[in-house]
Each structure stands twice: as C-alpha cells, then as structure tokens.
Amino acid sequence: MRAPGRPLPRVLFATAGWVVVCWFVFGWRLGYPSFWDPDEATYAETTREMLAAHNWLVPTYDGEPFFDKPPLFFNLQMASFAVFGESELAARLVPALSAVALVLVVWWFGTRLFNRDVGRNAALMFAVLPATFALSSYAIVDMTFTLFLFAGSALVTISALRQVRLKPDPTEENRWSPPSGGPDLQYAGYLLLAAAVLTKGPVALALGGLAFLLSLAIAPEARTPLLRLRWGLGLLIIAALSAPWFLYMWLRFGDAFVTGYVLKENLWLFSGSLYGAQRSLLFYPKVMLVGLLPWTPLLLGRLVDAARGLRIATPERLLWSWAIVVVGFFTVAGFKLDHYVFPAAPALCILCAHAWDAARTADRRPIGIVAGLVTIPLLLLATGVILIPGLARVPLDLPAAVRLLPIALIAAGIAMAGQIARRWRPASIPFAAVAGLLASYAIVITIGLPAFEAMKPTRRLARIVATLAEEEDHVGMYRLNRWSSSWRFYVGRHSERMETAGELRMFFARPGRHYCAMMRRDYDQLTAEGLRLKIVHQEPGLFTTTGRALRSGAAARRDTFIIVTEEPPDPGA
Structure with missing residues (x-):
C-alpha cells in the first residue's frame, strides 16, 4: 500500500528504481562465478552433504562433523538446494x-528513528555499499547473521523507544520524537536474536548484551525504557529456541564438540591463541573507514560537529x-577477518543518512557534515583517477571497455560536485x-567477472576429473590446499x-x-x-583469488x- 498523498505514478x-538497484547489486549474474575459496565452497559442500544425508542438525564436511557454525x-x-539444485545460484540466494531483507530493515528502522527520508536514504546507502555488493553474492553466514542480529535488535529498540518522554530543550529545537508502536515488537526481536544465535553462535548474545550496556551508559533518555523491557522473558525465549541444539551436540559428540566448537571456534579464536599473531588493533577502524566509502566523510563530519557542541540525539547515541x-568487540578479539564487523554497517548507514538529511534541512549549517558532503564527490573523482593506471596492474586479460569503470566514478563525482556547488x-x-x-558494479559484473572467471580453473579441472574418474578411482590434489573446498x-567425492x-x-x-x-612446475x-x-x-x-592479490598486480601468480x-x-620393458 502506498503512503497517503503519494501519487501512483511516483x-x-x-x-521500479528499487527493483533496478536490488537487481544490479543482489541478483544480476548471481550464479555466474564459480565458488570462491576457501569459505564459500566449504559452506556449500557442507550443505550438500547434509542434504544428501537428510541431516538437518549436524553440519558435516567430507563425511566428518563440522563444528564451525550452528x-x-x-x-x-x-x-534452496532442494528447490533450485546444488549450484552456485542456490547457495548464494540465501x-x-x-541482503534484500536487510535493506528493508534499514529503511524501516531509519524511518522509525528519524523520518521517511532518512530511512529511504539509509537503505539506499546500505544497498550500494561495496561491502554489501560483495557479501550479498558470497555464500557465507555474515549477511544472514547481520539480518537476524540487526533486525532483532532494531525491533527491541523501537519497542523501548516508544516509551521515551523527551524533556523540553529551550536552547535547541529537538527534531526527533519517539516512534510509535506496541511492546509486542520486542518478542519478534527475541525470535530473530535466537535465529542469530543459531546462525553464528553465542557471539550474537555477546554483541547484543554489550550494546545494551553501552546504550544504558551513553543514552540516558533511553535508559529507563530499555530497562523496562522484559529482558528476562526475552532471554528465556532465546535460550529455549537456541540452547537445545547446543545441548544435543554436546550429548552426541561430548568432548569433541566442546573442543571443536566451544574452544576452537569461539574461545581460542577470540583469544587469538589458535592461529598465533594477528592483525593490529587499528585493523577494524581502518576497515570501517574504507568499507563505508563513499559515505564515510559524513560520519567523520558528524563527529566534528559533535565535538563543536552539536547535540547528539538519543537515536544517534543508540546507533553509535x-x-x-x-x-570494539572484534578489535579486542585475536583473530580478525574484515567481514566480521559487517553488522555495524546498517547502523552506520542510518547515521550517514541522518547526517545527509541534516545537511539538507537544518536551519544552522552543520559545518562538519557539509565538509564531509563536499568530500564525497572528491573521493569519487580521486578513486576514478587512481583506477586509470591501477587497472593496468591487475593480472587479468581485461578488455578496453573496462576503462568505463573510472569514467563512471569520475562522472558521478563531477555530477555530485556540480549539484552541491549550486546550493x-x-x-x-x-x-x-x-x-x-551502480554503473561501476555493472562493469564489474559484465567485464571483470568473466575475465576473473577465465583465470579460475578449479571448476573446469574438477569437472573434467569428475567425468573421467570411475567410482573406484582415486582423486587428489597436490599443493593446492587453498582450492580444497x-x-x-565440483569433483563430487572425497579427494586426497x-x-x-x-x-x-x-x-x-x-x-x-x-x-x-597440480601446478605444472611441480609436475616438472x-x-x-x-x-x-x-x-x-x-x-x-x-592460484590466488583474493582481492589483495589482484590489487598487487602479482602477475607472477x-x-x-x-x-x-x-x-x-x-x-617393451
């Protein structure tokens, strides 16, 4: 149903615009690339084995219990495999x-916290993030985990904020009013938080609990409403839905589950003792600064304005x-992968959209936000200029049409700069x-992916072996462990x-x-x-299929x- 007063053509x-955005970012050629090693293929193989065994409780990989995730x-x-077949498309549909559902959650949450314009722009900013573009077509748990975790937390938050009673501020116009809604939203939130636990484990409770405690500390207007929520019942709901699986696995596998999941995949991974020395404490702050581009300057500008005395409203405090x-949680953790902090992206995009709205509607110009706004087209221009020589270093056979990529970014920067300069x-x-x-993603999908896929031989080699090998033959791989999953x-059987x-x-x-x-040099x-x-x-x-390898231009690989x-x-012998 359309909003009251909005004409049907609009x-x-x-x-239609949202359909185009979602298709470009989330659907176009979703099943085209072969699986990316190692994680995506590991999850797909685990799923296939579980489906073949009609086993919905115990993840297995290569016939053995796989204690990586719930x-x-x-x-x-x-x-998805049961409906669409065992394919890349079916694996990535999840x-x-x-991601599509998460866009809707960001839209709804931003609208309820602020206004419809903020909700719409937050959803749009989140949808076109490079990180969203990548993770929505990468068949690992992070996008689904973020959906359950953030949506559950959003429902609980809105359920609490409806009880906020704002104190009048004679010195400043308070443009935020508490959202309406019933307390029953929190129960739907608890169900989604239980789903988050069953997707990635107790880390969901750790993140939600720590965010709750920090909100109590820095958002005083929300403190009483948050404490009035039925947290005891909520925790019972989460435990009732998620604990039985953990109990079942412990009873069935005993110490093997405790060691393989509780210790190895949680405590040892968090402490960093499993893989030795890891990345620095600045790793994730840098990841977020780069991962939120091109919207990052809006956040930095808002922080500058806060330091200059511009009030931070209760919804902003909760999002921060x-x-x-x-x-912070994953920064303290010893083991670090860049996509671990993706659950922060929806909240930060709402903050970016709120800053965008403030730059457009505020009576008093927020200097920091305006400076950040001006920086966005400059970043687009700079990225396009850097890509002109950078594309030549990528070790792929790219056609000349790939030069449209920097042109698209430069054109976007010029267009945005011209619009801002007028008013x-x-x-x-x-x-x-x-x-x-979107134009950049279209070029990546139509030009970059085919060039990359042509240099990924795993699927082709494995299917040749699957065709040649009889059931009793032996299959293996030599010094190609990165490809093992x-x-x-693709080979469809155990491989040494x-x-x-x-x-x-x-x-x-x-x-x-x-x-x-094997590699030819090993054969020789x-x-x-x-x-x-x-x-x-x-x-x-x-051999190496990471973005880092492509950026380095390592033709020797x-x-x-x-x-x-x-x-x-x-x-004759």
Whole structure:
C-alpha cells in the first residue's frame, strides 16, 4: 500500500528504481562465478552433504562433523538446494535474499528513528555499499547473521523507544520524537536474536548484551525504557529456541564438540591463541573507514560537529553504541577477518543518512557534515583517477571497455560536485553517487567477472576429473590446499590433499587408477625425480583469488594447472 498523498505514478517509479538497484547489486549474474575459496565452497559442500544425508542438525564436511557454525544457515541453503539444485545460484540466494531483507530493515528502522527520508536514504546507502555488493553474492553466514542480529535488535529498540518522554530543550529545537508502536515488537526481536544465535553462535548474545550496556551508559533518555523491557522473558525465549541444539551436540559428540566448537571456534579464536599473531588493533577502524566509502566523510563530519557542541540525539547515541560495540568487540578479539564487523554497517548507514538529511534541512549549517558532503564527490573523482593506471596492474586479460569503470566514478563525482556547488546542500536522494556505484558494479559484473572467471580453473579441472574418474578411482590434489573446498564440491567425492612428494608417491602406489591436480612446475620437478606421470589436461590460471592479490598486480601468480594420471607401463620393458 502506498503512503497517503503519494501519487501512483511516483510510487511506481520509486518501486521500479528499487527493483533496478536490488537487481544490479543482489541478483544480476548471481550464479555466474564459480565458488570462491576457501569459505564459500566449504559452506556449500557442507550443505550438500547434509542434504544428501537428510541431516538437518549436524553440519558435516567430507563425511566428518563440522563444528564451525550452528546449523541455521546450512538449513536455509539446504532448502534452496532442494528447490533450485546444488549450484552456485542456490547457495548464494540465501545471502542475496538476506541482503534484500536487510535493506528493508534499514529503511524501516531509519524511518522509525528519524523520518521517511532518512530511512529511504539509509537503505539506499546500505544497498550500494561495496561491502554489501560483495557479501550479498558470497555464500557465507555474515549477511544472514547481520539480518537476524540487526533486525532483532532494531525491533527491541523501537519497542523501548516508544516509551521515551523527551524533556523540553529551550536552547535547541529537538527534531526527533519517539516512534510509535506496541511492546509486542520486542518478542519478534527475541525470535530473530535466537535465529542469530543459531546462525553464528553465542557471539550474537555477546554483541547484543554489550550494546545494551553501552546504550544504558551513553543514552540516558533511553535508559529507563530499555530497562523496562522484559529482558528476562526475552532471554528465556532465546535460550529455549537456541540452547537445545547446543545441548544435543554436546550429548552426541561430548568432548569433541566442546573442543571443536566451544574452544576452537569461539574461545581460542577470540583469544587469538589458535592461529598465533594477528592483525593490529587499528585493523577494524581502518576497515570501517574504507568499507563505508563513499559515505564515510559524513560520519567523520558528524563527529566534528559533535565535538563543536552539536547535540547528539538519543537515536544517534543508540546507533553509535551498536557500531562501537561491534567494531570494539572484534578489535579486542585475536583473530580478525574484515567481514566480521559487517553488522555495524546498517547502523552506520542510518547515521550517514541522518547526517545527509541534516545537511539538507537544518536551519544552522552543520559545518562538519557539509565538509564531509563536499568530500564525497572528491573521493569519487580521486578513486576514478587512481583506477586509470591501477587497472593496468591487475593480472587479468581485461578488455578496453573496462576503462568505463573510472569514467563512471569520475562522472558521478563531477555530477555530485556540480549539484552541491549550486546550493551547498545535497539533493534529497544521493542520485549521482548511487548511479556511479551502480554503473561501476555493472562493469564489474559484465567485464571483470568473466575475465576473473577465465583465470579460475578449479571448476573446469574438477569437472573434467569428475567425468573421467570411475567410482573406484582415486582423486587428489597436490599443493593446492587453498582450492580444497571448491575442488571437493565440483569433483563430487572425497579427494586426497597432499603437500609432500612422499605423500604423492604413496597416493599413486595404491591399487587402481589415479587422477591428481597440480601446478605444472611441480609436475616438472616430480618427473625429473623419476615419477612417471601423464598429463590429461592443462590450462593457465591464477592460484590466488583474493582481492589483495589482484590489487598487487602479482602477475607472477599466474601458473599452469594440470590434471595428471599414472604413465602407462612401457610395453617393451
């Protein structure tokens, strides 16, 4: 149902615009790339094994219990596999649909906290974030976990804020009023928080609890309403829904579950003792500064205005509490991956949209926010200029049309700069920046992905082996451990992983026929040492598939990859 007073053509136009945005970012060629190693393929293989065994409770990988995560994400992928088949598209539908739902949550939450313009722009800013674009098409738990965690917390927050009674401020116009809504919203929030626990584990409770405590400390107007929520009943609901799985796993697997999940995947991972030295304490602050581009300057400008005395309203304090807890929690943790802090992104995008709205509507110019606003087109221009020589260093065979990527960003920067320069206020919607980002994503999808996929040989090699190998044949891979998960998925059977020449010799010494993937340079060394091998197939490719490797322009990482089998015995011998 459209909003009162909005003409139907305008509603249809806005709806069509959102369909285009969501299709560009979340749906277009979703199933085209092969799985990215290692995580995406590991989850897909785990899901396939669970579905084949009709097992909805115990994640397994390569036939063994996989104590990495609780089962809910795998269950959602199982449902997708059952309907659409075991494919990249089916695996990625879960994070893609989670991203669409999360956009709606950001829109609703921003609208209830501030106004409809803030909600719309927050949803738009979140939808076109590079991090959202990447994680919505990457079949791991983070997007789905963020949906359950943030949506649950948003429902609980709105349920509390309806009770806020603002004190009159004679010195400043208070533009925020408490949202309306019933207390029953909190119960839906508790259900979603239980889903978050069943997606990624007790870290959901840790983040929610710490955000609650920090909100009590820095948002005094919300303190009493937050404490009046039925937290005891809420925790009972969360425990009743999530604890049975943990209890079941403990009763079934005993110390193996305690060691594999409780200690290895939680306590040891958090303490950093599992993998030794990790990244610095500044890792996540830098990730957030870069990950929120191009909207980051709005946040920095708002902080400058706060330091100059501009009041921070209760909703802003609650959003900052959430972001600080997420970034701070994982900063303290010993093991760090950049996507761990993605749950902070929705709250920060609402803050960015609120700053955008303040720059457009405030009677007194917020100097810091205006400075941040001016910085956005400069960043778009600078990024486009840097990409002009940067694309030449990428170790892919990119066509000339890829030059449209920096052109799109530069054009967006010029357009936005021209709009701001006319009135020193932003447009009601950040059209220029959004259009530039969408054009960039279109170029990445239509030009970058095919060039990258052509240099990812894992799927092609594995399918050749799956076609050649009989059921009783042996399959393996030599010194390609990074590929082990996607290789296992595409080859469709157990595959030996070997790192030493001795292990490889033992592999080929077993009775029967053998197929093994390796690099050509390893093959040359092994045959020089007397191992009789025959090349079945070979092709060039990239061994490393991370963004860091592409940015470094490491052309030396191009290799020739081969499938070998045993050399037939010499008839004359």
